[in-house]
Amino acid sequence: MRTPSSFWAxxxxxxxxxxxxxxxYSKGYSQIKIAKELGVTQAMVSKYLSKYTLPELLEPIEDEIDTIALTIAEMMEKNAGKEDIIKVLERKFFDLLLDEKFCRLYEKYSGVRGIVCREILPGTSRKEILDELAKALDILLKDEKFPELIPEIRSNFAHSIPNPKSVNDVAAIPGRITLVKGKPYAMPPEFGASRHTARLLIKISRYNPSIRAVLNVRFGEDVKNALERSGLKIYYLSKENRSEEETEDEIAGAFREESWDVVVDPGGYGVEPCVYIFGRDPLEVVGKLKKIEQNL
Known part of the structure; x- marks a missing residue:
């Protein structure tokens, strides 16, 4: 029987x-080292590098696969433990069970109605939410390019439980991510630590419950050019004066019909322009940030 887990595997x-x-391989790893990292044979790595093409079935979720791959490659470069990498991959699978595109592709693969994906999804504990955010934050704080992307208002990084109802259902960084002697610094994540990003995720969840993480960075001409080259789906708000809550409502409304990787708020009088990067979880958000950084 073809189950969602067999489709994944x-x-x-x-x-x-x-x-x-x-x-x-593009970063200088040998085929032997890549094989060891992936737990496959060198012959398989050679096949991946020379002959492998994405199956046509998976084209609708190619961006998601790219983001996961960037995240895993980054973890391997940082010598993350295999247990951590395995946990990230399995959590990505659970996240995809909420994704309508993944469910439709599973239906094509199996002949079973895709709705079964969402009906088998387990619950998510608050400890898991904090652990996922802390792991992604650790990668972010070690990212050499990230300091130049922290805005004047500072960055925050948030991750919610499924279907959040209040700010206490969203974990974020107390006091935001700031710069200390030119390096990013952050307190450990806590639930209820941010009102703005929490309200944003709560409002978006009404239209797209799979979006549960967000990071804000600065906006400028260099970032705009990098975004346009990144291949990410970008939504631009109109440039006008709004309250914080009005901005949240407009961003959430953009998710009513479509899902976006990035929303750009060009700001208004006395309001700093800002880029919001969204994802199903914090590591996916970091993967999207890496795509932007690669094009800076």
Missing amino acids: EVVLPSIRAKVAKIL
Whole structure:
């Protein structure tokens, strides 16, 4: 029987491995080292690098696969433990069970109604939410390019439980991410630590419950050019004066019909322009940030 987990293992994971192999190879890793990192043979790595192409079935979620691959490659470069990488991959699978595109592709693969994906999803504990945000934050704080993207208002990074109802259902960074002697610094994440990003995720969840993480960075001409080259789906708000809550409502409204990777608020009188990067979880957000950084 073709289950969602078999679709993930037989079709999606090989595509992620192939993309991770190509990323690591482009950064100077040998085929032998890549094989060791991925837990496959060198012959398989050679196939990934020379012959592998994304199955046509997976084209609708290629951006998601790219983002996962960037995240995993980044963790491998930072010598993350295999247990942490495995946990990230499995959580990505659970996140995709909420994704309508993934469910439709599973239906094509199996002949079983895609709705079964969402009906098997387990609950998510608050400890898991904090752990996921802390892992992504650690990568962010070690990112050499991130300091130049912190806005004057500082950055915050938030992650919610499924279907959040109040600010206490959203974990974020107390006091935001700031710069200390030119390096990013942050307190450990806590629930109820941010009103703005929390309200934003709560409002978006009414239209797209799979979006549960957000990071804000600065906006400028260099960032605009990088965004346009990144391949991410971008929504631009109109440039006008709004209250914070009006901005939240307008961003959330953009998710009523479509899902966006990035929303740009060009600001208004006395309001700093800002870029919001969204994802299903914090590591996906970091993966999207990496795509932007690669084009800066």
